[in-house]
Every structure is written in structure tokens, then in C-alpha cells.
Amino acid sequence: xxxxxxxxxxxxxxxxxxxxxxxxxxxxxxxxxxxxxxxxxxxxxxxxxxxxxxxxxxxxxxxxxxxxxxxxxxxxxxxxxxxxxxxxxxxxxxxxxxxxxxxxxxxxxxxxxxxxxxxxxxxxxxxxxxxxxxxxxxxxxxxxxxxxxxxxxxxxxxxxxxxxxxxxxxxxxxxx
Numbered sequence: 001x002x003x004x005x006x007x008x009x010x011x012x013x014x015x016x017x018x019x020x021x022x023x024x025x026x027x028x029x030x031x032x033x034x035x036x037x038x039x040x041x042x043x044x045x046x047x048x049x050x051x052x053x054x055x056x057x058x059x060x061x062x063x064x065x066x067x068x069x070x071x072x073x074x075x076x077x078x079x080x081x082x083x084x085x086x087x088x089x090x091x092x093x094x095x096x097x098x099x100x101x102x103x104x105x106x107x108x109x110x111x112x113x114x115x116x117x118x119x120x121x122x123x124x125x126x127x128x129x130x131x132x133x134x135x136x137x138x139x140x141x142x143x144x145x146x147x148x149x150x151x152x153x154x155x156x157x158x159x160x161x162x163x164x165x166x167x168x169x170x171x172x173x174x175x176x
Contacts, residue, residue: 051076055085074123
């Protein structure tokens with residue numbers, strides 16, 4: 001009987017060995033995750049590649065001096081038929097930039113790689129006037145001192161600047 005019991009235990013042990021659960025299958029980590037761990041520090045050090053923020057550095061080269069002052073890249077949209085660059089520009093300039101999209105696309109793809117950007121979408125933004133300082137030319141030194149003396153009692157800096165601007169225009173037109 002003990003031999004029979006031992007024999008049964010051996011059979012049972014072999015059966016348990018074949019029926020044990022197998023370890024869970026774990027897929028290899030994605031290549032994108034590994035690449036991003038390497039590329040992210042390099043992008044911080046040397047500047048990002050194709051993000052819209054990275055385009056700010058080379059924006060005057062791509063758009064030219066005229067359009068780069070009033071437009072800015074917003075973001076990239078990915079699509080099946082290529083990426084779309086969204087550009088922000090004031091109302092009237094938006095349509096003019098869109099009319100020049102062919103050469104702009106060529107310059108973009110020259111910097112970012114062939115067929116990186118397929119389309120340009122221009123979003124209209126608010127028009128802002130650049131802050132211009134009024135030159136002090138045109139007023140005689142006596143007029144300049146009289147204008148400043150007349151404005152010296154005004155406490156509000158914004159009001160003082162507005163009145164000074166208006167005074168310069170009035171005095172310069174009166175001397176013409």
C-alpha cells in the first residue's frame with residue numbers, strides 16, 4: 001500500500017507541475033516611450049523640433065520680416081493627410097497670409113523636413129497697434145518746456161501722457 005500511495009503522489013505531482021499557472025505575458029515597452037526618454041532632455045537643451053513654440057525662433061525666416069511682426073504660430077494639428085499649422089494673424093492680414101501659403105509651406109518644409117506640413121490654417125486675431133513713442137522733434141525747446149511745465153501738476157501718469165501727446169500734435173500743427 002505504501003508503494004501505491006507513493007506512486008499516486010508522484011502521478012499527482014507530475015500532474016500539478018503541468019497544470020501550474022503560467023506567468024503573465026508582458027509586452028515589451030513601446031519604442032516611443034524609450035525614444036521620448038532620450039529625446040525630451042535633448043529637445044530641452046537644443047530646442048524642440050516641430051512644435052509651434054519652437055517655430056518662434058525661426059518665424060522671421062519662414063514668414064519674412066513683413067508678416068512675422070504681426071503673425072505667430074499657434075499649434076500643429078495632426079491628420080491623415082499631413083499636419084496643419086495654425087497661424088494667428090489680424091483680420092486683413094489673415095487673408096493675405098493665406099494667399100501666400102504656397103511659398104510659406106515650402107519654407108516650413110525646408111526647415112522641418114519634407115512634407116511635414118501639408119496645410120496652413122490662419123485664424124484671425126485682434127488687431128493691436130504697436131506702441132509708438134512720439135518723437136520730441138518738431139517742437140522748439142521753449143514749446144517743450146512750456147508743455148512739460150503745464151503738465152507738471154497732473155498726478156495721473158496715463159492722463160499726463162495723453163495730454164502730452166495731444167499737446168505735441170496741437171503745437172506741431174500750429175507751427176506748420
